[in-house]
Amino acid sequence: MNTASFASKPDDRLPRYQQLRDDLVSRIAAGEWAPEKAIATEAELGQFYNVSTGTVRKAIDLLVSDGVLTRTQGKGTFVRRPRFDSSLFRFFRFVSRDGQPVRPTARVLKREVVKPSEEIRIALQMKASEKAIHLSRVRLIEGRTVLSEEIWLPRARFDVLATLPLDQFEDLLYPLYERLCKQVVASATEILRVEQATAETASLLGIKTGSPVIVVHRVASDFAGAPFEWRSTRGAADTFQYQVEIR
Amino acid sequence: MNTASFASKPDDRLPRYQQLRDDLVSRIAAGEWAPEKAIATEAELGQFYNVSTGTVRKAIDLLVSDGVLTRTQGKGTFVRRPRFDSSLFRFFRFVSRDGQPVRPTARVLKREVVKPSEEIRIALQMKASEKAIHLSRVRLIEGRTVLSEEIWLPRARFDVLATLPLDQFEDLLYPLYERLCKQVVASATEILRVEQATAETASLLGIKTGSPVIVVHRVASDFAGAPFEWRSTRGAADTFQYQVEIR
DNA sequence: CAGTGGTCTAGACCACCTG
DNA sequence: AGGTGGTCTAGACCACTGG
Secondary structure: OOHHHOOOOOOOOOOHHHHHHHHHHHHHHOOOOOOOOEOOOHHHHHHHHOOOHHHHHHHHHHHHHOOOEEEEOOOEEEEOOOOHHHHHHHOEOOEOOOOOEOOOEEEEEEEEEEOOOHHHHHHOOOOOOOOEEEEEEEEEEOOEEEEEEEEEEEOOOOHHHHOOOHHHOOOOHHHHHHHHHOOOOOEEEEEEEEEEOOHHHHHHHOOOOOOEEEEEEEEEEOOOOOEEEEEEEEEEHHHEOEEEEEO | OOHHHOOOOOOOOOOHHHHHHHHHHHHHHOOOOOOOOEOOOHHHHHHHHOOOHHHHHHHHHHHHHOOOEEEEOOOEEEEOOOOHHHHHHHOEOOEOOOOOEOOOEEEEEEEEEEOOOHHHHHHOOOOOOOOEEEEEEEEEEOOEEEEEEEEEEEOOOOHHHHOOOHHHOOOOHHHHHHHHHOOOOOEEEEEEEEEEOOHHHHHHHOOOOOOEEEEEEEEEEOOOOOEEEEEEEEEEHHHEOEEEEEO
8 A cells, every 4th residue: 555645644554444444534534535525436546546446445444334435326525514403302302382393492691711621621632721612501492491412612613702792602502613614523422321310400401409419521523533512511401311232 | 245244134225234243142042153252253253154354344343332342453343242240220229338349149038930910920921831940039238238139030040050059159140051051141121220229128128117128120132132030129219220321 | 274254455247316 | 428436346466364
């Protein structure tokens, strides 16, 4: 394989399809192919890297199973944009009065630019001096608050959001991040825990103090694996359900 | 591909590697290769089914990613036995007084042979007349009850357990199922919810009535996908944590 | 050493999509 | 019709395991 084709020198001890996979990831992270755009065809990649199409397919297979790419027969191979809209439905089941699933609307209650706690600073790999944007918002269904969210963003990447009028924040933040700040969420890690509602959370969510609350901590990262959003979401435990398959 | 090689007639509209995959699953389900025993080599399978080794590899790839098989270079391809021992650690973090992770011991409190509820009967695909074995047991760490479990088994498959002395039940039931009843767990589905402790659960777990409790409902199935164990596990929510990666 | 799975090639033909 | 990914072949050689 022609080493000169690679963005950075690959580790020759790895199989070619792994080296190829890594190079494709770095090209995607560099923005060479935008989300939902087709990447080079398998034949082109095989020629470019001087490997057979079978090897190209194996590299792409890995990225498809990682959720980075999707293939469509006859059309091409595409950079996948994760569908985080529905990510809450992974944990919470929200239905309107008539039983239809609904996506909650959002309202930002507070925004401040402050030094983050040490926990959040480390999770976001921020320098000690760097400030963060802190958003507090609620999510509502038919006027009723169902979720309470705390969001932390490194100021350096999200400067625009430090001054954006609060009423211009949308229900979904990730499209906003992409449009205004050129930040695309590629993956996330979530941790679930159960708490008993504090007086403050209870009054926000309209539940009794001490009743169970699900807390989802999420760290979202870009295609290069660098974390850039820290978020905690709290909701009443009775709207919660999660399903896992084990093998 | 030689159709006569197949246990049941495969669907010719499917790719060969899919047909092959399905036939391997049915041979595993039929017990042709025991758990932790090597299956036929790739070359043998290619000859037997009259396909190339690349196609055999693709079929095996699918089963490996399904968790049914594992491959070891130089040794062979093996039927995988899921490690359910640690399945509780997926949700609950148990540590002993000195901070080491521990596996709780178990004690069966009650056993009865009764007609199951409609919910459980349907989940286990049992006939209306069939009876079930119901076990109530607790799991303990250093003498303290940390989990409370209700287990339902179809009597037909688990007759031996209807009369086994209660003190001969072991901490882990799945090895017992396999040894005494020839039932091997191949996969399971688990659903998590949060409840507030009833007085009974609270006294079992040594927590306050109304404090949050995690409930894990599990349906375990054999290699053929037939469910044969229904189980619910309750534990205090403060021992709970779960982590997910999203892409 | 022989036997296993792991990597890789250089094609072929098929199924699907778009213009 | 031309281009894409999907399936499949019939090998080759390598890396690892065990006797």
